[in-house]
Each structure stands twice: as structure tokens, then as C-alpha cells.
Amino acid sequence: MKHLVKLFLVLLALAPLTASAFVSWTSDEDIISNDSSMLSKMYENTPLRIVVQVSDRNPDSWRVTLNSMLGTIKALGEKKPLVEIVAFGPGIEGLKRSSEWTNLVQQTLDAGVDIMVCETAMAAHHFTHEDMLPNLKFVPVGALEVIQKQRAGYFYLRP
Secondary structure, X not given: OXXXXXXXXXXXXXXXXHHHHHHOOOOHHHHXXXXXXXXXXXXXXXXXXXXXXXXXXXXXXXXXXXXXXXXHHHHHOOOOOEEEEEEOHHHHHHHEOOOOOHHHHHHHHHOXXXXXXXXXXXXXXXXXXHHEOOOOEEEOOHHHHHHHHHXXXXXXXXX
């Protein structure tokens, strides 16, 4: 019983310290607000760099990727980002000359986006450069291209 009384008295003595700690506790909103303004200042004079991976057969992945990047470029206005879309695996099928995305791909290229196609995936699918849409760029290994861009500080997105 004596131990319980001593414990109670110690907790009672510490109560004001504990309460004051919670009063000055930073809210999640404050942290997010401070982080976003800090990020804005960090990247104020640096173009936003984005790498987008498209590696699945789902046609919605191409629709979402192309429209999202066009929207991002439009929203940023004069602060034009550096955007690279990397297609590998089954994702390269959306970039064939017969693709339903031909016009949207061309609009995206015209907006300054680089679209890279994995030559390893092309070989696996028995595609040649002539099978692909015009104005695309080619890389030996798409996954490695994504990794290199991330290491160079690009933000990674995947639809």
C-alpha cells in the first residue's frame, strides 16, 4: 500500500509537466503545412523532376499517365517540370503504332515529356523500332532507367 501511495504522489507531481507537454504538441496540420512550405522553398529554383513507370497491359494506365502528366504541366505553368515516362514489360504495347493512344502520346511529347521504351521488352515481344510510335526514345533496360532517375532525384509515380 505504501508503494501505491508513493507512486500516486510521484504521478501527481509529474502531472503539470505531462499536461504542458501535450498543450504545446504540434498538430499534424502544422507539420504538413511546414513541410510543404519547406519543400516549396527547397525546389523554388529547381524544376520538378518526375519519372513515371508504365509496365502493365492495362490501357487505363496509359490514359491516366498521359492525362496526369499533361495536367501537371498545365498546372505548373511557367515552372515547367522535367517529365520522363518509362515503358517496359507489357506496358510497351500502349506505344505501338496501332495504339489507341497515338494522339494523346503525341500531345504529351509535344508538351516536352520524354517517353522512353525498353528495348529488352521490345525484344521479348518481338517488336522493332518501326513497330513503335514515332518520336519515342529507347533505353536498353526500362527498370534500370527508372532506378537511375530516382537516384538522380526524380519523384517516382506509377498509375
